[in-house]
Amino acid sequence: MTRKILHAADIHLDSPLQKLDRYDHAPVQRIRSATRAALRNLTELAISENVDLVVIAGDLYDGDWTDQNTGLAFVEQASTLVRAGIPMLVIRGNHDAANLMTSSLPLPSNPDGSEIFLSHDAAESRFFEPLGIVVHGMSFRSRAEKRNLAAKYPDPVSGLFNLGLLHTGLEGDSVHGNYAPCTAAQLTDKGYDYWALGHIHTRADLKIGDGPPIVFSGNIQGRHIREQGEKGCVIIDVDSKNQCEYQFHSLDVLRWFECQIDVTAMTQQDEVLDSYQDWITERLETADGRLLIPRVRLIGESPLHMKLHQNQANLVADLQAISVAHGAGEVWLEDLRVRTTAPTNRSVSVDLEGPMESLNHVLRSLGDDEDLPEIITSELEGLMKKLPKELRGSDDDAAFPVDDKQWMSQLLESATADVMARMDAAADGHTSEAKR
Ligand SMILES: [Mn+2]
Known part of the structure; x- marks a missing residue:
């Protein structure tokens, strides 16, 4: 018996796509509805590929909804899958952890009567007996999930295809955070047949040797310039011996x-x-x-x-x-x-002499000044206080990343070019005036 499982993660439904909808004339509607359209594509793909099960490895929602429409958009897609006879399992991640979501809507049940969301109280195993599949998984209770959740997952059930559904930052780093930490080696040792992971938005397989695929499917829709290229999900083909292969399918709009x-x-x-x-x-x-x-x-x-x-x-x-x-x-x-x-x-010596040359020298030497980040920070302080939070940004998306050497040198480069060009123009004006 062959079976198909669709693995997706990090839908971030209704997440605002950064830095676009603030521009006049931008195709705002198309941009705002992108994550919903990508989710619709997921449903359509699941039906057209006739998959047996859909699993979503966390961060279905970007955070608590601003209104019920976000929840309704998911209810609509889940219902379409249920009507097509396709069960679906979802875990909560750091963005949609149980305690972050104050609103909820009644969800449809799976065709077998089971719930779509997995518990945040304990790891559970969901059996799909007719399919010979068992899914082990656990939701985040709170955003800052520091426990090794995978360690709590049950042992594999022999004779079935064992799929682990987990939202994790693995060993963690400054970009992705140390959520539900674990290692690829620990996941391999668990003895499952496939790990469906979520959280890291770049598609990757961390398979070790002959171990099972350990797959981040990536998000289904890129949300900013650091999420480039094709985005989508994977479809896992499981053969009668519970061996599997998987393939990527794009869903982004x-x-x-x-x-x-x-x-x-x-x-x-x-x-x-x-x-x-x-x-x-x-x-x-x-x-x-x-x-x-x-x-x-x-x-x-x-x-x-x-x-x-x-x-x-x-x-x-x-x-x-x-x-x-x-x-x-x-x-x-x-x-x-x-x-x-x-x-x-x-030919610096020809173009620049006297005051221009010293000015150029001063501007160029600023780059070696160790106090520069501090000076610029204090210059920008007043402006920063007036900026709304979303424009100020934070961490890797800060409006003024003064600790970023590359940003700082570009700022200097740009300022130098600007000042020199103005001086040049002024000098030209002066010369032509003198000639006249
Ligand atoms: Mn996440």
Whole structure:
């Protein structure tokens, strides 16, 4: 008997997609409804692939709902699956831990009468006898789940396909947090046939040697520029000997990309725009109806360096116009990062002499000043206090990551280019005036 199980995680239903819906004219509706549309795709895939079971490894919800519509959106999809005779099991993760969710809605029961959510009081085993499958799992009670939950999971049941459903940050790191810590080796030792993990949004298999697949399916819809590329779920094919293979299926309705343009060989700003247009044309061929959200990143050592830094606002507007004009409604620019450098072979001694040379020297030497982060922090303090919390950001998404050396050097680079270009323009004006 062969069976199919769909494994997904980190739906983050109705999570706001960062930094987009604040722009005028952005395809706001499409962006806001992206996680719901991806979940609908999951339901459709489960039905069209005729899967026997759907498991969701935590963070179905992004947090407590602002209104009941988020819950209703899930009820709708769960009901569709139940009507199609497909059972579903969901555990709660750090984002939708039991004590964080104050609202709830009555959920449909699975076709066999069992509940969709797994307990947060103890690890449980759910048997699907006719399928020869048992799922072991446990929900988070609270966000900061520091216990090794996997250690509480029961021993495998022989003769059945044993699937472990777990939300975990594994050994933990600063980005993902140390939630429900455990190691891939501990999971392997458990003796299950497949580990369906959630929490880490990048797809990965941590299988050790001949051990079972230990799979993070990743989230089903990227939510910001750090969640690039295809997102979706995996479908596990289990054979009659309880051996399994799995395959990825994309579910996302919009996709984030970095569009890197090397401006080294360019002499005109228009060439940047041409290059971006080519990128759009190429990407649209494989977009498959998805909205593409590129962040344009300009790199390279170029005589355009100063100009690009100075004209950033105009350049963003130009790039957005090209996105709209050539993207056929399928492209929206996320943002621009100018990361170019000034040509090193520039004849500094000719261009810069006297006050300009000393100014350039002062600006360049700021980069070596150890107190710079502190100085900038104190300069920004007043502004930071006035910024609303969501714009201030935090950790890896902070508005002013003053401890980030790369950010700081780009800030300096940009400021230097700006000041020098202004001085240059002023000097030019002065010269032509003198000539006249
Ligand atoms: Mn999580």
